[in-house]
Amino acid sequence: xxxxRIHGRGGQGVVxxxxxxxxxxxxxxxxxxxFPSFGSExxxxxxxxxxxxxxxxxxxxxxxxxxxxxxxxxxxxxxxxDVFQGLKAGGYILxxxxxxxxxxxxxxxxxxxxxxxxxxxxxxxxxxxxxxxxVPNAALLGGFAAISGQLQMQSVARAILEKFPGPIxxxxxxxxxxxxxxxxxxxx
Amino acid sequence: xxxxxxGSEAVAKAVALCRPEVVCAYPITPQTHIVEGVGAxxxxxxxxxxxxxxxxxxxxxxxxxxxxxxxxxxTYTATASQGLLFMAEAVYNAxxxxxxxxxxxxxxxIGAPINIWNDHSDSMSMRDAGWIQxxxxxxxxxxxxxxxxxxxxxxxxxxVMVCMDGFILTHAYERMDLPTQEDxxxxxxxxxxxxxxxxxxxxSIGAMVGPDTFTEVRYLAHDKQLQALKLIPEIGAVFxxxxxxxSGGLIHEYKTAGAETIIVALGSVNGTIKEVVDVMRGDNAxxxxxxxxxxxxFPLDELRAALIHAKRVVVIEKCLAPGLGGVLASNxxxxxxxxxxxxxxxxxxxxxxxxxxxxxxxxxTAAGEDKLLDLQFLDINQESVDHELERxxxxxxxxxxxxxxxxxxxxxxxxxx
Numbered sequence: 001x002x003x004x005r006i007h008g009r010g011g012q013g014v015v016x017x018x019x020x021x022x023x024x025x026x027x028x029x030x031x032x033x034x035f036p037s038f039g040s041e042x043x044x045x046x047x048x049x050x051x052x053x054x055x056x057x058x059x060x061x062x063x064x065x066x067x068x069x070x071x072x073x074x075x076x077x078x079x080x081x082d083v084f085q086g087l088k089a090g091g092y093i094l095x096x097x098x099x100x101x102x103x104x105x106x107x108x109x110x111x112x113x114x115x116x117x118x119x120x121x122x123x124x125x126x127x128x129x130x131x132x133x134x135v136p137n138a139a140l141l142g143g144f145a146a147i148s149g150q151l152q153m154q155s156v157a158r159a160i161l162e163k164f165p166g167p168i169x170x171x172x173x174x175x176x177x178x179x180x181x182x183x184x185x186x187x188x
Numbered sequence: 189x190x191x192x193x194x195g196s197e198a199v200a201k202a203v204a205l206c207r208p209e210v211v212c213a214y215p216i217t218p219q220t221h222i223v224e225g226v227g228a229x230x231x232x233x234x235x236x237x238x239x240x241x242x243x244x245x246x247x248x249x250x251x252x253x254x255x256x257x258x259x260x261x262x263t264y265t266a267t268a269s270q271g272l273l274f275m276a277e278a279v280y281n282a283x284x285x286x287x288x289x290x291x292x293x294x295x296x297x298i299g300a301p302i303n304i305w306n307d308h309s310d311s312m313s314m315r316d317a318g319w320i321q322x323x324x325x326x327x328x329x330x331x332x333x334x335x336x337x338x339x340x341x342x343x344x345x346x347x348v349m350v351c352m353d354g355f356i357l358t359h360a361y362e363r364m365d366l367p368t369q370e371d372x373x374x375x376x377x378x379x380x381x382x383x384x385x386x387x388x389x390x391x392s393i394g395a396m397v398g399p400d401t402f403t404e405v406r407y408l409a410h411d412k413q414l415q416a417l418k419l420i421p422e423i424g425a426v427f428x429x430x431x432x433x434x435s436g437g438l439i440h441e442y443k444t445a446g447a448e449t450i451i452v453a454l455g456s457v458n459g460t461i462k463e464v465v466d467v468m469r470g471d472n473a474x475x476x477x478x479x480x481x482x483x484x485x486f487p488l489d490e491l492r493a494a495l496i497h498a499k500r501v502v503v504i505e506k507c508l509a510p511g512l513g514g515v516l517a518s519n520x521x522x523x524x525x526x527x528x529x530x531x532x533x534x535x536x537x538x539x540x541x542x543x544x545x546x547x548x549x550x551x552x553t554a555a556g557e558d559k560l561l562d563l564q565f566l567d568i569n570q571e572s573v574d575h576e577l578e579r580x581x582x583x584x585x586x587x588x589x590x591x592x593x594x595x596x597x598x599x600x601x602x603x604x605x
Binding site for chain 1: 190192194304305326355356359360361362363456457459460462463540542543544545546
């Protein structure tokens, strides 16, 4: 089983990101279970969602305690929420940021992870370029596909287009492809 | 056909496949978006011959459902939490009148204190209202149970609640096999009511019944539940014949052969329990589990047969009966009357507290060594409880409990006051 935890803020599409991840995995014939952590939904509040991927039926219902991968949609959470809690040694970290790990204050921490497992990608900027809205979730899924190798970029694109048919979906796919290409080239 | 969809959406589609003629709902919190999904299917024309009625409250939702069902329409509604309590009087009436309404409960806690998260307090409060209560272990089972529920309700002329864990199931995206319309039509015949309000053939439903006949009418309600005990497995077998998978039935046993410790629970927590059973079986622990699908009627004989050879039973339950302990555990003890094996009650998951594999394994291991109390609360913060008892004991005007516990928690986290 491969477990992903997504951190962000209300309005950034954190729950949709987990859903899309599960749909992309489903399209590849995998079992997938996506669910949000539930709170009082409001714009800007810290939000967590989860996605499990497996080759067999997923029975486990606990919130993900030891993720294999983290997607952090908002760096302002880095110092208010323990986003790295339980992350497995050898896991993957994808952060939505154009800043360096030094600037984010986590260079020492991410250095402990294997090569190409950690990446910061400016997903909000990519979303602004392609979608004209600061919603980083779809772009980050492209980055996730690149660093984790758990999903094909093509499946991520299909999942996005199924959820958002038409120009909005296509723009999100473009953002995801740009993030994929960036992560392939820049993951450390 | 397989889909990767949300539990609520899947149930909305399953309900639509059952061709309901009236769906009424009060569409705000604590409603799930199941009725929203059904409403969308009606509006888009995908679900025809169905009237979707937005009503002014949950009380009205079930009251309208009673009227439409009595008029011979296949009727569905859904609610949860405080919404179910608000319709309580109508809940008893629907059962007392023998109207085959199907209602989803997206299980949630009941306030006060205010809490929107999952547990079983809501449906448990209506356990003896005369409805059949089925609990879904997975979203697939939730889909399948709704299809079975209409057939069960209409064959017996008795209302059925399908209970599925709020958020944990209703908001989870998973792989589900949604049946075809042809298969559902083959399984579920058109509604043929045993009583119908018809101006062409007028009679009354809902007579006043005095002391000389009330017991008999109530006994017949009990007898209907006993008939359901036979019918539920039969319908499950027919379902398997049409759809090719096991769903529903009275109980599901998991690795109970040779088990010395058997865990009993309702609903989605059984998935996590099975994972713990597998881990502990790997360590040579003689452990298994039983998931109860039909809580009303309660399958006393089947449960007794499943549990009687164990050395102990641990009941995990998401509902607290203050002053007693566990509702489910009390029912399980009834199934084991006369036997000497201990039945431990573990209250877990109240108000949405996560039920972790590690916590369950700790409790099951302690049970295996018979080191459990009769009643315990999974992962309770005893320090917090003791602190509050001490604080409240010091002064008469100790103030509200919930607010005090929240202040304590904020202090521990180093924020707030």
